[in-house]
Amino acid sequence: MFIGHFAVGLAAKRAAPRTSLGTLTLAALFLDALWPIFLLLGIERAEIRPSTNSFLLLDFTYYPFSHSLLMALVWAALFSIVYFARTKYRAGALVCGVVVLSHWILDLIVHRPDLPLWPAGPKAGLGLWNHPGATMILETLMFIAGIWIYERTTRPKNMVGRASVWAYAIVLMGLYLGDATSPPPPNISVVAWMGLIGWLFVLWALWIDNNREVPPL
Numbered sequence: 198m199f200i201g202h203f204a205v206g207l208a209a210k211r212a213a214p215r216t217s218l219g220t221l222t223l224a225a226l227f228l229d230a231l232w233p234i235f236l237l238l239g240i241e242r243a244e245i246r247p248s249t250n251s252f253l254l255l256d257f258t259y260y261p262f263s264h265s266l267l268m269a270l271v272w273a274a275l276f277s278i279v280y281f282a283r284t285k286y287r288a289g290a291l292v293c294g295v296v297v298l299s300h301w302i303l304d305l306i307v308h309r310p311d312l313p314l315w316p317a318g319p320k321a322g323l324g325l326w327n328h329p330g331a332t333m334i335l336e337t338l339m340f341i342a343g344i345w346i347y348e349r350t351t352r353p354k355n356m357v358g359r360a361s362v363w364a365y366a367i368v369l370m371g372l373y374l375g376d377a378t379s380p381p382p383p384n385i386s387v388v389a390w391m392g393l394i395g396w397l398f399v400l401w402a403l404w405i406d407n408n409r410e411v412p413p414l
Contacts, residue, residue: 198303200373201336202226204343205299206402209292211350214411216280216289218347219403224276224296226395228304231272232263233392236385243388245381252326253309254381255388261316266301268316273297307332333377340370351409358408365401 206225210218223230235241241260248254262268277294281287305312308322325332344366353359382388 198307198336199376200340200369201303202229202300203369203398204336204339205296205303207343207347209296210347213286213289213292214350215286216284216292217403218406219399220280220289220293221296222402223399224293225300226399227272227276227297228263228269228300229392230395230399232260233389235260235263236389236392243385245385245388247381250326250329251377251379252307252329252332257308257311261313264301264304265313265315265318266321267314267318269298269301329377336373337370340366350411351406352412353409355408358405361401361405361408365398365405369398
């Protein structure tokens with residue numbers, strides 16, 4: 198899943214209005230933010246598998262530290278603890294932990310049975326990626342809902358705050374559509390380096406939130 202994770206970060210602002218959208222986006226992407234680093238370090242592995250289905254171009258052969266259910270729970274707890282230690286915002290810490298864990302749950306819906314429940318444990322996956330049309334409809338509806346919730350929860354402080362949300366949405370949708378129709382990447386190193394681009398969207402989300410505010414009740 199791609200823009201579905203961003204949708205969760207956007208929608209989570211409603212539950213934790215004092216938490217930056219940058220932090221919520223990082224939480225939503227956290228497992229995928231770790232994965233390319235582990236891939237480049239050789240800790241985890243993946244292979245390119247030619248396919249007419251662009252959602253099934255990668256074979257995630259070994260990624261128990263970033264994408265097993267057990268480690269997702271660990272990362273969620275660590276993220277929540279670190280956030281609470283820095284902010285003392287209990288609701289935000291709880292929401293961040295739930296958002297980190299949501300990544301694994303959403304991946305469970307779309308992945309083939311390649312998500313380990315724990316390192317070296319059995320694998321799960323409901324396989325929605327086998328149906329590209331249904332996948333794209335689900336993610337697009339989630340993303341529209343996420344943008345709508347974020348827009349309803351916050352208001353722009355200035356023109357940047359107004360325009361940046363829609364620029365963010367358009368770029369992400371463009372990347373999603375491009376990725377859904379793209380040919381196989383040349384090698385796994387390219388996949389890993391491209392995966393690190395997600396960190397830029399965390400910074401973009403932080404910038405957006407700095408130019409918006411939550412209206413007083």
